[in-house]
Amino acid sequence: MLDEKAAVLKTIHANPCGIRELVEKLHWKPERVISLLKTMQEEGLIEFLGNHTPNRGRPKKLVVASTLGAEFLETSEECQKKAIQINHNDIKSAVYQANLAKKLEEYHVSLFQRFWELNSIALKIRNSITVENTSKISPDF
Amino acid sequence: MLIGGLVLPAYGQIRTTQDIDIAITIKNIETLRHVFEELRKKNFEIPTTPNLDAACIYLFDRENVVDVEIWQRPDGVTFDKQLLQKRTRLPLAENLLAWAIGPEDFIINKLARKDRRVQDEIDVISVLVRQKDRLDENYLVRRAKEFEMLGLLEALRKKAKTT
Numbered sequence: 001m002l003d004e005k006a007a008v009l010k011t012i013h014a015n016p017c018g019i020r021e022l023v024e025k026l027h028w029k030p031e032r033v034i035s036l037l038k039t040m041q042e043e044g045l046i047e048f049l050g051n052h053t054p055n056r057g058r059p060k061k062l063v064v065a066s067t068l069g070a071e072f073l074e075t076s077e078e079c080q081k082k083a084i085q086i087n088h089n090d091i092k093s094a095v096y097q098a099n100l101a102k103k104l105e106e107y108h109v110s111l112f113q114r115f116w117e118l119n120s121i122a123l124k125i126r127n128s129i130t131v132e133n134t135s136k137i138s139p140d141f
Numbered sequence: 142m143l144i145g146g147l148v149l150p151a152y153g154q155i156r157t158t159q160d161i162d163i164a165i166t167i168k169n170i171e172t173l174r175h176v177f178e179e180l181r182k183k184n185f186e187i188p189t190t191p192n193l194d195a196a197c198i199y200l201f202d203r204e205n206v207v208d209v210e211i212w213q214r215p216d217g218v219t220f221d222k223q224l225l226q227k228r229t230r231l232p233l234a235e236n237l238l239a240w241a242i243g244p245e246d247f248i249i250n251k252l253a254r255k256d257r258r259v260q261d262e263i264d265v266i267s268v269l270v271r272q273k274d275r276l277d278e279n280y281l282v283r284r285a286k287e288f289e290m291l292g293l294l295e296a297l298r299k300k301a302k303t304t
Contacts, residue, residue: 087258091300094263
């Protein structure tokens with residue numbers, strides 16, 4: 001439940017939106033979103049603001065994070081940072097790469113030389129992509 | 142003093158990085174102004190004005206097309222005597238030596254980042270594995286406690302051991 005509330009707050013924090021838009025952004029069932037929003041409103045985490053548009057029909061209600069909601073989101077993000085984010089494969093790969101670096105060290109290979117080689121290749125690829133994209137956008141240049 | 146991905150080949154795995162992170166400690170605004178002037182003369186783009194309170198100053202090296210981040214208050218780093226004792230002089234290239242953060246402070250800096258990503262944790266694991274018997278345990282634990290990172294450090298260690 002806490003994660004779900006944080007997900008709602010994260011979605012509306014920067015860009016308050018209507019309930020329908022929120023349902024689309026979260027990819028959850030509408031009933032689930034509406035029920036959660038009701039609870040969150042009771043808890044003071046969100047507010048509904050009327051958004052008067054020149055269009056005909058019912059004015060859209062915007063879901064907005066309250067100050068308490070913003071604090072809740074901040075605390076929730078801090079809590080999430082307490083947990084490990086990497087998965088089993090990431091760890092396996094990190095251990096493998098560290099052992100590979102160890103081996104290079106044992107063979108007196110300069111790790112920084114390897115690093116510069118690798119980085120210069122990566123930068124060349126990055127720059128070539130940038131040039132390619134630029135030429136696609138402005139073929140006259 | 143260098144921090145971040147550029148230091149990694151010295152302690153952990155080798156991976157690419159697109160920016161350069163440097164930690165500095167400057168006590169008066171005049172010195173910082175002077176640093177800004179010198180950097181601008183050397184074709185660095187600095188969009189901000191000198192400010193001693195800024196946690197990080199963002200620069201752009203126009204010549205090499207590289208972002209540079211100058212940290213005045215890097216996460217998980219306390220500028221003290223021990224930090225300076227732990228730093229190392231790295232041979233970045235021929236005739237190019239640079240001071241770099243020590244391995245223990247490197248780990249804590251990575252873990253304490255407010256915007257810690259998966260990559261930071263991968264970097265830490267690689268340092269823990271490669272520097273296994275070379276880390277100053279007491280110092281590492283003390284720094285981890287100082288920044289409330291001991292639980293995370295131990296959890297990562299356990300994971301690395303069981304993988």
